[in-house]
Amino acid sequence: MTAAAIAPPPADLPTDALRRRLDDPATQLAVIERAPDGRRDEHIAAMVANTPFRRLVGPSDAIERGLRRHGADTEALTEIAGLLQLFSTLAACREMDVLIEWQTRRQCPLFHVDAHPLRLLCAYLGPGLEYLDEADADRDALGRGGRAPGRDPVCRGGPQTVRRVAHQAVALFKGTGWPGNAGRGLVHRSPPTSPRCPRLVLRIDVRQ
Numbered sequence: 001m002t003a004a005a006i007a008p009p010p011a012d013l014p015t016d017a018l019r020r021r022l023d024d025p026a027t028q029l030a031v032i033e034r035a036p037d038g039r040r041d042e043h044i045a046a047m048v049a050n051t052p053f054r055r056l057v058g059p060s061d062a063i064e065r066g067l068r069r070h071g072a073d074t075e076a077l078t079e080i081a082g083l084l085q086l087f088s089t090l091a092a093c094r095e096m097d098v099l100i101e102w103q104t105r106r107q108c109p110l111f112h113v114d115a116h117p118l119r120l121l122c123a124y125l126g127p128g129l130e131y132l133d134e135a136d137a138d139r140d141a142l143g144r145g146g147r148a149p150g151r152d153p154v155c156r157g158g159p160q161t162v163r164r165v166a167h168q169a170v171a172l173f174k175g176t177g178w179p180g181n182a183g184r185g186l187v188h189r190s191p192p193t194s195p196r197c198p199r200l201v202l203r204i205d206v207r208q
């Protein structure tokens, strides 16, 4: 299937505004809202369907070469290369660890905080990341969560306070490894996912 061009391209990502936002110690999450575009996910899904793969590691030029080898078309390459450039700048890293995959089960059902400095997530299809605002999160309860909906003690405000990143929006969130962020980091979990409700996810991390 040949998909039409993506609009808008990610070339105008607001890097400076995002950097200022992430430089604020109170900020744990920055989201680039984008209107869902069915063509955007088509290009990514076509690439994964053509040559199934999960991870690419290295500097952005090596990852882009890998994407071409895996059949990325111009639109998919433009989309992901733009996000690689953005992430590399914001995380001040050269080498990245990129995962692109279909997920058919919920990866991390309990609220938790990650140890990475910064992570980029975009769900091209399926629900986006779930998270709590600081006022709604009981950090002392991290690691003591229950699996039943509404019973996770980390979520002190109840299930109605769980927030979700829109699909195709780009989430950039801090872990405890962000400079000066020990004891903080976004409190988050994976959204419900199943073979009937799969997610097509891009994840970019700093290569460890």
Ligand SMILES: [Fe+2]
Residues within 6 Å of the ligand: 108, 112, 113, 114, 188
């Ligand atoms: Fe996580």
